[in-house]
Amino acid sequence: MNTSVPTRLQTGKNPTAEKLLVAASELMIERASIEVSLSDIAQKSGVNAALVKYHFGNKDGLLMALLARDAATEMSQLEYLLAQKITPSAKLRLHIGGIIRAYYQFPYMNRLIHYLLHESSAEAADEVSKFFVAPLLDFQRRLLAEGIKAGEFRKVDPVLFYTSLVGACDHLFFGRHAMSRAIGVGPVTEDVCREYIKHMEALIFGGILKPDKAAMAAE
Template structure:
């Protein structure tokens, strides 16, 4: 049976891990960049920089854990959505808007994902196993439900995944184009909502058994 001291030690260790991830997230959001140092993160979190090595091995390990936490929470919500008693088109609508909301809430997410995918084979493996595969499986379940109900045509789950994620990712990855090509200074709530509804209509009409 664990002693009170051992339980307290584990709780403190967990708090240190969470503090470090929260500090990294806050710094990347404020700076609009993923270029933050170990010392910046430690200073912001109020814990020793040695804890980054202890908990994550190195800074990239921390960033990967942060990515898995952010997207992992989104996948849990998606898996809950799969089980809900509602039509498949409405499930996909909520899912697509949810993906956009995650990118909007964490404006560094696209840059972080691209950086980690190019950083190491281990990062690519973990992202594929812990993020891509669970999301693909949940999306495939909704697509299958819609097909069985006669709402969707036969859709390749891999193609659907890249359509949704690509359309969401590039919107935020290409924000510079908004300023110089469209005269839009920043992504606001109303623009995100408008884009989201347009994206939902485009995708659902594209996969509908009877378009329109």
């Protein structure tokens, strides 16, 4: 199966393929699960299930295309953000909010990432790493270097930073079901996202800013 990312990113130009992606997305949001069948997707889209194989190879190919489609906008914004004439701290603040809002806009995104990285094929894991993990890591590495050069950030290992930031943003959504059962917390809402963005800003900036910059940020 040819599942190269450039091919999948172009599926939106094909009306039939796009119908299948939209249907899969809507079903996952409605059911709060990525466990949707090809027959359900076909029925929702009004497209013959056999066309999934034609356009995507199989269900995992469709899921990969959906993740690539939804992540494309966020990935394209990384270079734009890095080029802005604002401080590294301001860029980081926007980046933190961007990750959380992307997961909220596409509530199945983090589960797709986990599935394709850990439960699908080695090929799928490689591709998610190439079009999602690697660009995000590279962006954060360059932003950290910019912040250190500007005298705003202390020296931080980019891999540890990625693990901390992306892991914490991911777990708001990935761990919500378990927390709901354990302590009865409600679903992730816009208000929850806003509060979590503030929380993550305080947490990350408290650890990464140089002492004098942290004092200024707290004022």
